Amino acid sequence: MSLNAAEIAAIPTARAAIAAVKAFDIAMGPDPLQWAVKYPGSKLVLIGTLQNLVPSLAVAEGGALQSLVSEQLDSWDAILAKAEVQGSSGSAAAGAASS
Numbered sequence: 001m002s003l004n005a006a007e008i009a010a011i012p013t014a015r016a017a018i019a020a021v022k023a024f025d026i027a028m029g030p031d032p033l034q035w036a037v038k039y040p041g042s043k044l045v046l047i048g049t050l051q052n053l054v055p056s057l058a059v060a061e062g063g064a065l066q067s068l069v070s071e072q073l074d075s076w077d078a079i080l081a082k083a084e085v086q087g088s089s090g091s092a093a094a095g096a097a098s099s
Helices: 007-029 032-098
Strands: none
Touching: 007 032
C-alpha cells in the first residue's frame, strides 16, 4: 500500500483521534447503569480532543499540499523547458535547411 504525502501527514492526527475514542470508551466504562451519568462529560472530552486535533491536521496537510504543488509545478516547468529547447533547436535546423 502506497500513501501519498497528504495521507502520510494525516497519520499522527488519525492515531490521536483513535486514542481519543479509546479514552472515551474507557471513560464510559463497562457498567451500562453509569453510561447516562458519564456520557455528558466523556462526550465533552472527546469532542474537545478531536477539535484540538484540527489545527495540527491543517498544518500537516497544508505542508504536504504545498510540497505536492511545488513538485507538480517543478515537473511542469521541466517539461516546458525541454519542449522549449527542442522547439528552438528544431527552428534553428529548419532555418539552416531553408538557407
